[in-house]
Amino acid sequence: MAIVSSQQQPTEPERKPKQRQESTRKRQTRKAPEENLLQPTAAVDEQEKQEESLRPPRLADYIGQKELKEVLLIAIQAAKNRNEPLDHLLLYGPPGLGKTTMSLILAAEMEVNCKITTAPALERPRDIVGLLMSMKQGDILFIDEIHRLSRMAEELLYPAMEDFRVDITIGKGQAAKTRSLPLLPFTLVGATTRIGSLTSPLRDRFGIIHRLRFYEPEELSQIVLRTAEILKTPITSEGATEIARRARGTPRIANRLLKRVRDYSQVKASGEISQKIASDALTLFNVDPLGLDWTDRLILKAMIEHFNGGPVGLETIASATGEDSQTIEEVYEPYLMQIGLMQRTHRGRTVTPAAWKHLGYD
Numbered sequence: 001m002a003i004v005s006s007q008q009q010p011t012e013p014e015r016k017p018k019q020r021q022e023s024t025r026k027r028q029t030r031k032a033p034e035e036n037l038l039q040p041t042a043a044v045d046e047q048e049k050q051e052e053s054l055r056p057p058r059l060a061d062y063i064g065q066k067e068l069k070e071v072l073l074i075a076i077q078a079a080k081n082r083n084e085p086l087d088h089l090l091l092y093g094p095p096g097l098g099k100t101t102m103s104l105i106l107a108a109e110m111e112v113n114c115k116i117t118t119a120p121a122l123e124r125p126r127d128i129v130g131l132l133m134s135m136k137q138g139d140i141l142f143i144d145e146i147h148r149l150s151r152m153a154e155e156l157l158y159p160a161m162e163d164f165r166v167d168i169t170i171g172k173g174q175a176a177k178t179r180s181l182p183l184l185p186f187t188l189v190g191a192t193t194r195i196g197s198l199t200s201p202l203r204d205r206f207g208i209i210h211r212l213r214f215y216e217p218e219e220l221s222q223i224v225l226r227t228a229e230i231l232k233t234p235i236t237s238e239g240a241t242e243i244a245r246r247a248r249g250t251p252r253i254a255n256r257l258l259k260r261v262r263d264y265s266q267v268k269a270s271g272e273i274s275q276k277i278a279s280d281a282l283t284l285f286n287v288d289p290l291g292l293d294w295t296d297r298l299i300l301k302a303m304i305e306h307f308n309g310g311p312v313g314l315e316t317i318a319s320a321t322g323e324d325s326q327t328i329e330e331v332y333e334p335y336l337m338q339i340g341l342m343q344r345t346h347r348g349r350t351v352t353p354a355a356w357k358h359l360g361y362d
Contacts, residue, residue: 087207096252214249234272
């Protein structure tokens with residue numbers, strides 16, 4: 001039988017101080033992560049505030065999309081005259097063209113609140129019912145990626161959009177009953193990059209349907225100058241134009257490129273951002289004079305080198321490049337077609353002679 005000496009076996013009074021020390025260490029360990037999270041959270045909040053400051057607050061400050069602005073100005077004035085909420089609005093087009101910004105502007109113009117969500121977040125019936133029941137008179141509900149709504153969520157939206165009511169089922173089986181709850185009149189703003197994926201019943205319930213187009217370089221140049229002023233970044237008009245023409249016709253990309261050029265200017269140069277500084281910076285970041293990045297060129301080169309320029313199917317392009325087919329179709333393909341470097345035919349995608357020349361194959 002093993003014998004433990006009194007030196008190896010601590011007495012009760014000796015054990016307690018050690019337990020208190022261990023307990024103190026555990027409490028300190030638990031507190032440390034919480035304290036460390038404070039600063040990153042503050043940094044994220046500050047970044048979000050900065051991003052929000054870049055959004056134009058009013059329709060008059062919104063640059064570009066002239067046709068949409070004219071339509072909305074009439075709709076806003078008419079709704080105010082009748083003391084009614086705006087008609088439901090569906091915005092579609094490539095990402096980054098200002099769909100979310102437009103919904104916030106509409107709320108500001110109508111002097112109501114705007115609630116923002118995405119279709120994948122509305123999986124369960126109670127998610128969308130709770131959201132609809134929380135809407136106040138005239139409020140705007142913005143649903144991004146609305147083409148991804150579940151069938152159940154979509155069917156709940158039908159009476160909500162048409163009759164401002166929501167139908168819920170109480171109970172199960174033979175004891176189940178349907179109850180209609182009234183809603184305050186509201187405006188649904190839906191945004192999608194794939195309008196063809198929306199069902200006809202949902203699409204037909206929108207009073208205004210509008211496509212957002214790519215921005216012209218002159219419009220993007222104004223956006224860059226405005227953003228630079230907000231960020232307190234000195235820039236010449238030529239520098240803004242250089243960034244704008246490489247921004248793929250998209251304000252979100254223009255603002256992102258401006259921030260990268262600002263970093264380059266602060267480290268590699270001094271003073272305001274000129275055309276040369278902007279060009280050197282964007283070349284370093286693999287953004288060429290047409291706004292093509294590394295992935296754009298990879299897609300075009302794969303089509304040229306492996307398939308002699310096409311025609312080639314979307315899934316084949318995705319396999320050859322390692323990119324997701326949906327990403328190619330929604331993010332890269334629209335701009336390549338817009339500037340005439342790619343065409344879509346019934347047999348597949350083809351590379352145009354302009355692309356061959358731009359990449360140095362001609």
